[in-house]
Amino acid sequence: MIAEFKHIQSTWGIAITITIFQKPARDFNDSTLIQLSDKIALSCKVSNITVAGKEYLCKAIRDNVDILNGIIKPSILEVVNVDYTLSDYQEEGMYCAMVCWLNKKYNLCLNMPQISFNKQSNKYEFRFD
Numbered sequence: 001m002i003a004e005f006k007h008i009q010s011t012w013g014i015a016i017t018i019t020i021f022q023k024p025a026r027d028f029n030d031s032t033l034i035q036l037s038d039k040i041a042l043s044c045k046v047s048n049i050t051v052a053g054k055e056y057l058c059k060a061i062r063d064n065v066d067i068l069n070g071i072i073k074p075s076i077l078e079v080v081n082v083d084y085t086l087s088d089y090q091e092e093g094m095y096c097a098m099v100c101w102l103n104k105k106y107n108l109c110l111n112m113p114q115i116s117f118n119k120q121s122n123k124y125e126f127r128f129d
Contacts, residue, residue, distance in 0.1 A: 003101035005093060007115050007124065014088055014124060016097040019081040022105065025074040033076060034058055037065045040072070044079040052091040060098035063128070064110050071106055092126040 001022075006015045025041060033041040036058060044054050057079065061068065084093070092113070099110050114127040 001101065001105050003097065003104045005096040005100045007093075007096070012088065014090055014093045014096075015084060016089075016093050017081075017083040018079065018094075018097040018101055020098075020101050020105075021078045021080055022072075023076045023078055025076050028074075028076075036061045037069055039069050039074045040065065041076045042079070043076050046079055046082050048084075049079070049082055049094065050091055053094040056091055056094040057098045059128075060095045060102070064099075064102065064108075067108065067110070068102070068106070090124055090126075092124070095126070095128070 002017060002019045004015065004017045007013050008015070025039070028035055028041050030043075032045065033043055034054070035041050040061060042058060042061065044057060049057070061077070082097070096112055099112055102108055103110055114129070116125050116127075117123075118125050
């Protein structure tokens with residue numbers, strides 16, 4: 001399933017398209033998996049996601065793990081594609097892309113972080129509460 005996160009302010013913004021497949025988890029012993037709960041693991045082998053970007057994907061799941069554990073069967077969420085414009089990329093946007101995917105896949109309304117633009121740093125600031 002494909003989901004898209006866009007946050008545009010004025011003429012500049014962040015847009016990330018992410019494709020994730022949910023697979024039944026028969027075995028969580030694969031060393032390449034990132035175990036996020038007893039029911040959810042993440043597989044992310046795409047080359048254009050930084051380590052920090054992967055950490056934000058994981059954070060989005062961990063922040064919502066109680067809700068997710070209640071609605072899904074043991075699963076591996078396999079990130080198979082991520083598309084973004086490098087000049088506009090901020091790693092925090094991966095959190096939002098994952099939340100968009102979770103909301104779309106499971107018909108949820110999980111909260112996004114508050115996002116504001118800091119003109120001095122010329123970056124978006126994400127506030128995770």
